[in-house]
Amino acid sequence: MGSEIHRPLADFPANIWEDPLTSFSKSSLGTDTFKEKHSMLKEAVKESFMSSKANPIENIKFIDALCRLGVSYHFERDIVEQLNKSFDCLDFNQTVRQEGCDLYTVGIIFQVFRQFGFKLSTDVFKKFKDENGKFKGHLVADAYGMLSLYEAAQWGTHGEDIIDEALAFSHSHLKEISSRSSPHLAIRIKNSLKHPYHKGISRIETRQYISYYEKEVSCDPTLVEFAKIDFNLLQLLHREELACVTRWHHEMEFKSKVTYTRHRITEAYLWSLGTYFEPQYSQARVITAIALILFTALDDMYDAYGTVEELERFTDAMEKWLPAAPNGIPDSMKFIYHATVDFYDKLDEELEKEGRSGCGFHLKKSLQKTANGYMQEAKWLKKDYIATFDEYKENAILSSGYYALIAMTFARMTDVAKLDAFEWLSSHPKIRVASEIISRFTDDISSYEFEHKREHVATGIDCYMKQFGVSKEIAVDAMGNIVSDAWKDLNQELMRPHAFPFPLLMRVLNLSRVIDVFYRYQDAYTHPEFLKEHIVSLLIETIPI
Template sequence: MQGKEECEAFRPVATFSKNIWRDQFSPTDDLVFDSLTREIDPLKEQVKDMLMASAADPVENVKFIDTLVRVGVSYHFENEIENQLESIFKSHHNLFTWNHLDINSTSVVFRVFRQHGFKMSCDVFNKFKDINGKFKDNLMDDVGGMLSLYEAAYLRVHGEHILEEALAFTSVNLKSLANKSSPHLAKQITLALDQPLNKCPPRLAARNFLSFYEEDDSTNETLLKFAKLDFNRVQILHKQEISQIARFWEDNEFSSKLSYARERYVEAYTWANSVFYEPHYTLWRIILTKIIILVSILDDSFDAYGTPQELQRLIDALKRWEIGALDELQDYTKVVFKAVLVIFDEIDQLALKEGTSYSVPYAKDALIRLAENYQAEMMWCHDGYVPTFEKYMSVATKTSTYDLALMISFTAMGKTAGIEAFEWLRKEPKIMKALNIIGRLMDDIVSHKFEQLREHCPSSVECYMKQHDISEKIALKELKKMVEDALKEINEECTRPTDVPRDLLMRQLNYARVTHLFYKHGDGYTHPEYTKDHICSLFVDPILI
């Protein structure tokens, strides 16, 4: 029964579009997954033999590793790839001085080592400049090389001016080269300009590349078949997971009990899947999706329904963290609080089983701090207050939600993330600050106009415009530059030696990548039409064999 306060309160309810995926994901047969696993096992061994044989030539070895990554099967050979790259890096340190390496080979080898955390000097590209310090015009005769240089440039860090020049040079010229290239290559260029590799979640990047790889003149048919079968095999597992998430949503009756909240469990799953898609993360992928759903509901509760008084009581209940706190909550916050307790009980049990119970208090603390920052934004809205950009970011980078999401993601990594990794994350290292900047600014850039249609706290766009007395156009340009600078920071923090295992850092990079996926052209979470085609390619449409 709703209380009088709950019925009469003013609520700035948003008009969200409906779930476009309802009833599209149903449980699939485990036998199909098992059958495909048996079919790919001999192909996997053949591809492994190819990988080991490629080690005879360091350049070809790196290129083959790149192909494994790009078709989405490198997770099968992580140890072998790590050992081979480390061996090449140590034994062939003069690899880039080989003058016979063309722009394509140089760019691919540079990018592969950078992607795996090896600090390769960007000076290797100096040999492709003319006497005036500009990239040579004849590079445009090699469209594939230009595309490779473009992708390599996105691994840049602060101060690498030659990579900034490379990005500008390739971006401009690839647009014109696309019009002169074959339809196959033109499509590849267009996609790369919109979705560069370092900004694309690995699973989607693999799906995209497979469509190009099978038309390539140098296609390895065994590898192609292996990659296609493996993609379809893992897709079956992902469909099963989505069906479990859909059941979780229905069992909790969120649609009826929290009608003000966005029903986005498929989009939430896409977020979790982009962070870790490998089969052995099934349980934690489902847990992370539930956490993202919970965060989305909390966001809408603070942003588009609740009152400060009601939600302060919810925060107080979270701090108590006991079932008895339910008696002091409104009907809708009771639903939210019950969901919190149930989900965290699952996390407790799974972490206990894996011997990582030390991680759970960090996640609980992150959830409480998230709710408190949501409340701070809510009070700004309530008071009609427009903070300085710096003050806004001190709160709003926290409501990007990545602090909590990463605590759960680290927990999913098992004992790779010891207690020192959680302490490191809690202290907000540089990579975390950079990720939060990307998450907050990209969201604000595409969503602020929709949000300002109702009573809502100001976004970074409004705060920056007011503080600097500039137009929206100039403000957006400045904020987008901050996003690019933050990605450079992430690239730098992923370079060896690292403060924590690189596997943990890659989860943060993947969060940045999925942020670009959802907010590149619009708010793809709130308005699912922006991400519909990507989700279909990931979870609905299998690859034709």
């Protein structure tokens, strides 16, 4: 391959974590003691949860605390069983709608039910409106109530006008409210305005909430100690997993073999951690993080390295799933091809051994679809073609890469992700499409300026501007509305009854949350300094106990 070949190279920022493992404390002294303490505290917390059932409203507040402190996964079955009872209980439903149940409490109840897939009616908020149909002015004095309303309003679905109004009302006042709140509440409001709890990565939300909760007057010391120990014990496991992923990257000699890609080992692991943090998904996190490193290399190869002729050869080989990389492509592309095909073939073998025949076929198919989406964009760039927005949107579902990524997150969910789950995912269910739209368009909005500094295919914003003859600002607003609508679709698909096990739907939700954190304000995956504080708080610093 002669140096005269023109390549659309990108000036990607360097990796800022040469070896994050050197930042970790090597000491695991006292881990056994902490495990014993953890076990003892878990029993005490369970006892508190059980005794809170005597008052269903206090019980839901307790569930909310368990969720936000990151320990609800220990009591999931009991929580769902209790919510089921309360949801169907006439007395409970009447109490929530009575005047005595304040805005803060109703907001929490609404959030908790919807979080677990119970579609509590929006009429619980009617009593907070005046005779003109507006939210009552005096509510603004209630900082906790307004924050609770704002968080609840994130769970809206289509046609819920009162939720849209609640979101606008609470959002318009919260910045001012934070300026007259106690310092720790002000920080929480600021964090919520940046990333509401529903759209945040759960480990980040947990880390922030622990710091907030322990300063609250109502703090339960047993619960907060349990949450801290649980966080630190999980952190040890997460560090081991990152070490596995880092080792794989070094052993593959990835850095020297593919010099033009974004080397984002730690960020890829954070993406995976955002998808599932619980201990039973340890192997799943490692596999997903490695897949994300491969997907990044593929994305950058199509976007910022290969010529159309080389990429066509590559895509054709992948479409046929040839065991060897095609001729006529550079060594770096051959390396990416072999690394990807070998990774998928090995995974396919493992799935076959587990009796999950056919799942590997769907994993490969999802990757081939993504490659076809990338290929289409490369052809558009070569022709200097600006697609119509409709054409772009159809291809964006593929080029988001989220079909391949969602499928990969299912791969190690052995108990629930059988062949029927992969078949369902391949049928373009609404929740998958919503997540793909959130992924593609949120990224398009945040990375617009960076992409325009180099040779790059027209983004969704360019296509919208061209098709509708509007300014960049109007196009950005329109795409923001498309993303908001996709979140409403996603919220609706999380409501019961579920066609497939809830843990599978949670992967799609969590992957959408990662996008909100990584891309809402800037492309933080490409510019990793924007994720640094999260990596430090989740993987490097332990919580003092």
